[in-house]
Amino acid sequence: MKHTTQLPDRRPLRDRTGAATAAAPSPARTTARRRPSSQQWAAWGFLAPVTLYLALFYAYPLYRNIDLSLRNYTVRSFVQGDAPFTGLRNYLTVFDDPTFAPALLHTVVFTVVSLVFQYAIGLALAVFFTQHFRLSATLRALFLVPWLLPLIVSASTWSWMLNSDSGIVNAALHAVGIGPVNWLTSPDWSLTSVILANIWIGVPFNLVVLHSGLQSIPAGLYEAAALDGANAWQRFWRITFPLLRPVSAITLLLGLVYTLKVFDIIWIMTKGGPADSSTTFATWSYQLGFGNLLPAFGPGAAVGNLLVVAALVFGLVYMRVQRKQGLS
Amino acid sequence: MNRSAGRRLTVAALTVIAVTAGATACSSGEGGGSSKAADSGTYTIWDPYPQFDKGSAWAKLLDDCGTKAGVKVKRTAFDTSDLTNKALLAAQQDNSADVLIVDNPVVSTLAEAGVLTTTEDNKLDTSAVDPNLLAAGQAGGKTYGTPIGANTLALYYNKAVLKKAGVDIASVKDWKTLTAALEKVDKAGEKGITFSAIGTEEGSFQFLPWLWGSGAQLTELDSTEAVSALSLWNDWLKKGYAPNSVINNTQTTSWQEFASGDYAFAENGTWQLANAEKAGFDYGVIPIPGAEGGNAAAPTGGEFVTIPVQGATDRYTTSQKLVSCLASGQNLLDTDTTLSYVAPTGEVQDKQVAADAKLKPWVDAVKAAKGRTSDDLGTKYPKISEQLWKAVQSALSGSKSPKDALTAAQSAVK
């Protein structure tokens, strides 16, 4: 039923883009009318497994998180399942909390700075590694090694290296005559430290995805540009960068989603402290829900849902941009 | 364009609702049924000791107790920080373990949630247990389990470092003399004291002996006594007697600092005894002094054995046998030796001291210790504790003065 109602407004677009319009009138018309519908069936045939999968495995946790945020859950009502519905009260509690403003600021700073550096470094490395030199493939593979480590280990290693008294970073600074920095224990530095570690963790992801993207750009284009006398810089800005745009967009979007969600690194390194100086929404949500002997599930879930909403907004922006590009 | 987007969103919302409705229908249908009825001969035990694997003495002890009670025991070990959530979730799904071993301050939370049975229901005998230890598992006049062992905090000291600085440990009697000793150590070019002031329950746990030692109460965080306790730590940091890293130290990290042999003192727990023997230098232990002398009360650590609520109440009889087997007599002695804990009953404590004289100061410390959730604080404690560690962190990192930090904490608790 859906398919029949959709036909009329769908067809003009196909006629404009598809090659079918030029063909003989009567048979072309019937195929044109039938094809979108059969294509729809095929498309959804391909999508069916993933849709089912989403419904099975994501719907319940998502529903749960929304439900948690809309009821007044105490530990007792969590177990007995009789929490009263309180609408948006948990959200209001969260908005009123003195932690809200700093957490928002830290989330924005953490996300933006991490993203910019991860992407820039990742892209620079990807371009570097597309050149053929000895060991390039092996070294590129080695860049992924940090991803083999569970976050609990890599984050602990970072906090080890950044320890005020026995950390290697301060020892190195001392060697060049700079006084110790309280990386994790000073409110002025803690956010910087966790951003640093997060960039380190994010670079390999950007490198690999962007590198794959670069591989898909036909080499012929570069040769033609080189023949036209374009230098390396010009080739990068005129060929690489524009052609990499779809992959860049998805990398940044995914990076954004992952960065908003980062909590392990911050939690292990600073617990969001000292004095909330490195608290983001993700750590705050965890702190409320699980970081305490007496969990506050409701507000914790509410903060988590704010993050979901933030990601959705950016997703919407992404899709708008993509659609515009697709039409033009 | 806009209209179609709008329509899509509506469809989306409807899909989500339909799907979630389906999911809830499913889950409630499945959650209702108890999957346990089928295997009534198997009893599940959850503990927070992932460090003990299948071949360990602890695992064998559980099996033996099962055999004695005529049932099969299925043990699952969780990380402590995970266990509370797991226990709550399992209870929500009506699938609790038969025997649950949890950290003592969690007992009141689980009791509040209605997850645990009282000793009236499960007929557990707790008469032999030291009352100050049992108090952590009591709320509203009811007892929710029995301690399997206890530990607490004291000051370890490095004899070589103190000798070099010319400090006689007998002179350390109160805060003033302790600070004077630290000053001497510092002047001798050695490091003073290390502890854990991390922004978690561990941080509060470590601060409590000083808070209580000042005469302050958990119910009044902004009292002058409490401020004096926080100022003590704060001054140590400012003067360099304690390293800046304490703000982020777990108790393990703090111990590693002490184990480097550079520090004169470390505030740490009973469980480090075995490691102290391995450290390779002479050490001693003194109780944490109170502000004006005497010994400060330290908080009790250690786990409680509890029996969660079951749909099939006839299971309690066997569960009670399992718990009694674990928490009494020779087994209790064995367990507490493995865990490096002090036993919760006077009788077993005597045996422990007879076997190892080094345990004497710890047994005394445990006798003087106090449960965090005692004084009927119960589930108020977690909220107070969170504000307390936040205040400690704010003060030590320099973002607030001790007084402001504690005032803010007190108003946040209310």
Added chain:
Amino acid sequence: MTGVVVTRHNRHSRTWWKTAIGLVLTAIMLFPVYWMLNVSFTRDQDMRKSPPGLFPTDATLEGYRAVVDQQLPYLGTSLVIGLGTVVLTVALAAPAGYALAKLRPRGGGLLSFVLLAAQMIPGIIMAMGFYAIYLSLGLLQSVPGLIVADSTLAVPFAVLIFTAFMSGIPGELLQAAKTDGAGAVRTFWSIVMPMSRNAVVTVSLFAFLWSWSDFIFASTLASGGAHQPITLGIYQYIGNNNQEWNAIMATAVVASLPAAVILVLAQRYVAAGVTAGAVKD
């Protein structure tokens, strides 16, 4: 004759500095990994030495002894779970990516949107959800259960990546296949998939990495079971009050070594394959 030698020498000297830069960058990147290695060999009493030792001078193998005694069997489990996750992820995501990129399904945008939202659900909430579901279904501590759970880390990412890469495949190619009478499935299998090799590799790589290093799902869904992934081995060294850091780090080293070898080998094979493909085109 001499000319050949000179050019070869030239080419060699032209790239050696790139190799050098590459080595330096890799060294910087892997320094924390080295530090982990260093700690894994360090004795307890030297762990917080100030200043820290750059090399484990009084190296101890205590950590490794513990790990080799207790953990090695779990490596196999991790491998099975990792490969299972890769297969499941690609099987689910590649067709979906193709449909979203090329077949313009109605509601496709919405689906991508839901995929994005799905990724935002905090891991711990996902894990709690799975825990509740598996508890009822009796799937706790099972390998297939863990594969399915781990795949949720990768599937939304994989669909979006496949969509992004597959939308780069020229439409004329697919049109030509259609004119030749190939159905959607045939087109997908013999044209789209071979052309999406890069995407498949990228997705497989991350699916494998994520499931290999996953900790939250493993600890929630598999702890205490007979088949545990290697990351859970870490828990044996995290006591209630005490953590044995050299053993923890040793576990991480032992856990990452075989996977690192797989990575490097795979990368070589892939690099060769990609260049070969490029030449053919």
